[in-house]
Amino acid sequence: MDDFPAKTATIDDVAKLAGVSIATVSRTISKPEKVAESTRKKVTAAIARTGYVANAMARNLRLKRSQMVLVLTPSIADPNFPGILIGLEKAASKRGYGVLIGNTDGGVTQEESYLRFLSTGMADGLIVLTGHLPVAGWGNSAAAFPPLVAATRPIDHFDIDYVGVNDMVAAKMATEYLVSLGHMHIAYIAGPAGSAVSENRQAGYAKAMSAEWLVDGDGTIEGGRAAVERLFIRDTLPTAFFCFNDDTAIGVIGALKSRGYRVPEDFSVIGFDDIPYANTITPSLTTVRQPRLQIGETAMGILLDKLTGNRDAPSKRLLHGDLVVRESCTRPRRHLLSAKRGARS
Amino acid sequence: MDDFPAKTATIDDVAKLAGVSIATVSRTISKPEKVAESTRKKVTAAIARTGYVANAMARNLRLKRSQMVLVLTPSIADPNFPGILIGLEKAASKRGYGVLIGNTDGGVTQEESYLRFLSTGMADGLIVLTGHLPVAGWGNSAAAFPPLVAATRPIDHFDIDYVGVNDMVAAKMATEYLVSLGHMHIAYIAGPAGSAVSENRQAGYAKAMSAEWLVDGDGTIEGGRAAVERLFIRDTLPTAFFCFNDDTAIGVIGALKSRGYRVPEDFSVIGFDDIPYANTITPSLTTVRQPRLQIGETAMGILLDKLTGNRDAPSKRLLHGDLVVRESCTRPRRHLLSAKRGARS
């Protein structure tokens, strides 16, 4: 019934078997209502008997499209990626599109290579997770771009569709939670230098604080750890840490613990993302959940709408992030403000 | 220079501009040596001026191929997936192939849908991460399959290319490590029922033990936790746990800790996979590293070899997994063999 390399029946085979022309076969497939009931049945039967499946290459060549979208990501290993990909894939396959993965590793060479791929027509559109236009300085009119939507990381200076979490609002909420617990000295451990996302989170944090206390970071566990070490060289310490992301928070907690402090008893720390393992660490991490699946789905939805023509002006879609309260934050217990370095190790 | 929707030059444009026939243009691209030096230069120049890039659909239609491979996975969220995907993608793009993601969620419907996709010719081959042939009972002769290679999870009853870690050897090694530490009572917390991978790991474990002590599990954190709870109903307990995977180990450790025990002081636990967060939990997890990237690369390599014709009989490629010693295992301290339930909570 469904052997595989079964000579792959073509539309001609079906037409011949059904005793009609190929045009009729084509119609029965795409516009069934425009073909007589009787012949439709014959054709349908013939299709079933031959196991016919339209050749995508031929059809796409004719239709000048590919029914695929290319997803450009700087890192498949990013803990947020799988969730987003699931959403992307789900929305795409639901509408008959395939999703191609393009891992750039931040490299310009790879970006160019994928772009060349795009220009061969193997993909109709682009989902960009990198936070910048592939190959900086691409034309200057937005019309010069291929259909594209950015997700997770906004792209500056261009009026491009974007969907991601509302970082500022979420960060403000997280910070306010810390404040409501009684914290007055909260440090923000930033993400990679120049990260627009980190800047937005910082802005949200700033809105909830009268004075900012900024610490550099890079979004990695090691970066979080290093930030804490640097902080301990100073004379004063915050009572709570609002971290750019969960990885940073994990690093912060690790460093704190290895210095002999307890979390949340001695210091509260809150992360951002709610990565899959956020609730498996000790203490389980209070954080802001990023609606990954939804981000993926709506980003793909917007792109496909553009591809199929039902879409007007670019829009920024900011989704809500939920605060997930777990164990890593509590009321400040003592005034550790004057804690000196070298508590213990 | 590289505007985007730049009318997309066709081979005719290039031919016209270079003053040659399209056949010559085609040759200059695929068999440069068969064209005169002088004309080659003209054509090359014309290509550069027009920014010509061959249309993939047309070319693939003509060549009856797609230059894409479909990766069927039961779960993008599996912690092992990203690493494998990176390897897959790397090897594919290096050889000019694109990789398409097919998330089945274990559903037959999705599998069928992706298979139909395959049969449209949008993909030339398949990488199967599900551990079974898509749509069980597919023909009976291996020749009826499309080019395919299984990775991570072997497919029984068929002579299919497979690449994964050598579970038995690795499990034996892990168990022997526990034994070398002095443990005599080691329980194996199994994976999902019927998992061939879990059976192999169990077999390796058995080889290092005189008597098996089996506990059901399902490969999830919750499953690991539950396994421990069930164990505490009994009168005797092991001094160490060899877990099917890291998630299970995380659950085991969590349950042990919440019962007031310490790991590794009271119980040693060892996992399998070395997922990204294995070293961030407390205690950091001793485990067997699965060579994900390498698995992905060699699986894709084999598939592409088959697609390009340089390949003979199917082969099983078993890669070595390294034991990664961290903090979750130590020598058994006391004889907890008669520990009763309800230690504390």
Added chain:
DNA sequence: CTGTTAGCGCGTTCAT
């Protein structure tokens, strides 16, 4: 309602 025809853009004989 149905069949005929003309390409979509390219690779490839087959002549020259």
Added chain:
DNA sequence: ATGAACGCGCTAACAG
């Protein structure tokens, strides 16, 4: 060494 012509498999006019 190069060009003319055919066809991969399909959809979209255009007739009838």
